[in-house]
Structure formats: C-alpha cells, structure tokens
Amino acid sequence: xxxVTQSPTHLIKTRGQQVTLRCxxxxxxxxxxxxxxALGQGPQFxxxxxxxxxxxxxxxxxxxxxxxxxxxxxELNVNALELDDSALYLCASSFSAFLYGYTFGSGTRLTVV
Amino acid sequence: DAKTxxxxxxxxxxxxxxxxxxxxxxxxxxxxxxxxxxIHSQGPQYIIHGLKNNETNEMASLIITEDRKSSTLILxxxxxxxxxxxxxxxRVYQGAQKLVFGQGTRLxxxx
Numbered sequence: 001x002x003x004v005t006q007s008p009t010h011l012i013k014t015r016g017q018q019v020t021l022r023c024x025x026x027x028x029x030x031x032x033x034x035x036x037x038a039l040g041q042g043p044q045f046x047x048x049x050x051x052x053x054x055x056x057x058x059x060x061x062x063x064x065x066x067x068x069x070x071x072x073x074x075e076l077n078v079n080a081l082e083l084d085d086s087a088l089y090l091c092a093s094s095f096s097a098f099l100y101g102y103t104f105g106s107g108t109r110l111t112v113v
Numbered sequence: 114d115a116k117t118x119x120x121x122x123x124x125x126x127x128x129x130x131x132x133x134x135x136x137x138x139x140x141x142x143x144x145x146x147x148x149x150x151x152i153h154s155q156g157p158q159y160i161i162h163g164l165k166n167n168e169t170n171e172m173a174s175l176i177i178t179e180d181r182k183s184s185t186l187i188l189x190x191x192x193x194x195x196x197x198x199x200x201x202x203x204r205v206y207q208g209a210q211k212l213v214f215g216q217g218t219r220l221x222x223x224x
Binding site for chain 1: 154
C-alpha cells in the first residue's frame with residue numbers, strides 16, 4: 001500500500017487568488033477528509049467525502065469546497081484566499097475509520113501573502 | 114469543541130515507559146477514545162482506540178478507567194522517534210466521522 005499522498009507539498013499564493021490541493025487516497029479507501037492545521041494548533045475538520053458525496057462539514061465558509069473522484073482521489077479548492085488561510089492542509093483517508101483509524105498524508109503547506 | 118484535557122508537555126527518558134494522561138470527564142456511553150500522534154512536519158498517525166476495555170497493539174497500550182472519565186496511553190519503551198505531539202480524541206461512531214483535535218501533549222523523549 002502506498003499511503004496517502006498530497007500535492008503540492010508547499011505553495012505560495014496571493015490574497016484573493018484561488019488554490020487547488022490534491023490528495024491520492026490509500027488504496028482501497030473510500031472515505032477522504034480534509035483538515036486545516038494552523039501553526040501551533042491541532043487540525044480542524046473541513047469536510048469529508050464518502051463515495052463522491054460530501055457527508056460532513058466543519059465550520060468553514062463555502063469558499064472551501066471539494067471533490068472526490070471515482071478513484072477516490074480528492075481535491076480541496078479554496079477561493080478568494082485570505083491571509084488566515086495560511087496553514088498546513090491535511091488529507092486523511094479510511095476504509096473503516098472506526099476499526100482502523102484514518103491514514104493522513106504529510107500535508108500541503110499553503111502560505112498566503 | 115474538544116472534549117478532552119491533556120497536559121501541554123511531558124518529558125520521558127529513552128527506554129522508559131511514557132505514560133500520557135487524558136481527561137474526558139464528559140464522555141458519553143457510546144463515545145470511543147482515540148489516540149493519534151503527530152511527528153514534526155508529518156500528518157497525524159493513528160495509534161490506538163478503545164471503548165471501555167484496555168487495549169494493546171504493537172505501538173502502545175490504552176488504559177481506560179472504569180468510570181471512563183480518563184485514560185492513559187502507554188508507550189512501553191520510548192525511543193527518540195516517539196517524540197511527537199499526542200492527541201487524545203473522543204468521538205462516536207457515526208456518519209461523518211470527524212476528529213476533533215485539542216492541543217495535545219508534546220512528548221519529548223530524552224537520551
């Protein structure tokens with residue numbers, strides 16, 4: 001198994017721009033979640049996708065959106081970037097999170113200037 | 114809205130057992146206790162979880178008190194690679210299985 005891979009690893013964007021982050025789930029995993037981790041804080045849940053449908057969302061505005069594809073890979077899109085969006089964005093996948101927990105990627109470090 | 118309380122930091126000598134406490138006094142009967150850790154510059158890593166019985170796997174042991182209001186994660190023979198932030202999380206098993214992370218405990222293993 002290859003684990004969860006995220007791309008890019010680092011990214012610098014300007015305030016007001018749009019960004020797309022990508023995640024390849026671990027083989028066999030049909031659920032993917034996205035988290036935002038600000039410096040010095042624990043990760044915050046953004047949303048979760050199960051079989052291409054969003055089935056849970058945290059306290060994030062609509063400019064945070066996502067997609068899950070038939071191969072269970074996923075994208076996180078953020079529009080109208082703000083300085084406070086600077087953070088580590090983590091993708092996590094699972095098959096049965098209850099039994100096996102989530103497998104996290106190493107994240108994308110986004111800096112908004 | 115994390116429902117757990119952990120000490121912000123702990124130290125442990127290499128080779129000794131590291132015991133990380135977690136208080137979850139408001140835990141409900143159907144909520145499980147999960148532990149994850151995050152090594153610097155990496156994503157969180159699942160360690161172990163349990164409901165009310167003590168659990169052990171190749172990484173750690175989880176001891177949950179009888180009233181379930183607190184638990185302890187035990188790393189039996191800590192190594193330098195166990196230096197990380199450890200998160201204790203309680204959650205139900207339901208549809209959108211989000212994890213609510215608190216501040217965690219920064220565990221430093223000293224040589």
